[in-house]
Amino acid sequence: MTTPPPPPTVRTVRTDPPLAADEATTLVAFLDFHRDTLRQKTEGLTAEQLAQPLAPSTLTLGALLKHVALNEASWFGEVLHGRPMPEPWASVDWDADRDWEMTxxxxxxxxxxxxxxxxxxxxxxRDIDAALAEGGLEFRSATLSRKDDETFTLRWILLHMIEEYARHNGHADLLREAVDGVTGE
Known part of the structure; x- marks a missing residue:
């Protein structure tokens, strides 16, 4: 059995966040920086490589890509703007597999x-731009926090998503090195 060739490599250009900008621009730039970091960590890999875990964990690079897609749709669409989740998320039986995006x-x-x-x-x-235009970083979410029964600010959601990507990019560093030895930013 031969291994299929890797998909064509798409080179993600990652831009450093500005050193001096307003708060909203800085937060969005840091989120974009981390989004592009995860894209870079997963570029050029085959389906088999994206599905390769690093024992004893079952986490994979492919699972990280799907997980952040779910989080983007959830936090900016469902929580911030109150929209129902789009497909493929809307029809998932989350009770049967609460980690469906990963598995x-x-x-x-x-x-x-x-x-x-x-x-x-x-x-x-688009959701961030709409919220910034309507209320800036103080724009309040349509959905209440389950824990505090309060709404979130756009600022809080942006910072949470930066934290989410930063944590998962650390995972991606280890997973990518285990897959093919690639290290670095």
Missing amino acids: SARDDSPAELRRLMDEAVEQAR
């Missing part, structure tokens, strides 16, 4: 995983 990623092609993330990020950018 099902092994069945998706690299192109499908990237498409899910890219489409979720593009919609999230």
Whole structure:
């Protein structure tokens, strides 16, 4: 059995956040920086490589791509703007598999995983822009926090998503090195 060739490499250009800008621009730039970091960590890999865990964990690079796509749709669409979750998330039986995005990623092609993330990020950018235009960083979410029964500010959601990506990019560093030895930013 021969291993299929890796997909064509798409080179993500990662831009450093500005050293001096207003708060909203800085937060969005840091979020974009971390989005692009995860894209870089997963570029050029085959479906098999994206599905390779680093024992004893079952986490994979493909699972990270699908997980962040879910988070983009959830936080910026559902929580911030009160929209129902789009497909593929809307029809998932989350009670049967609460980590469905992670476990099902092994069945998706690299192109499908990237498409899910890219489409979720593009919609999230539109959602962020709309919130900034309407209320700035103090724009309040349509959905209440389960814990505090309060709404979130756009500022809080942006910072949470930066933290989410930063944590997962650390995972991606280890996973990518285990897959093919690639290290670095």
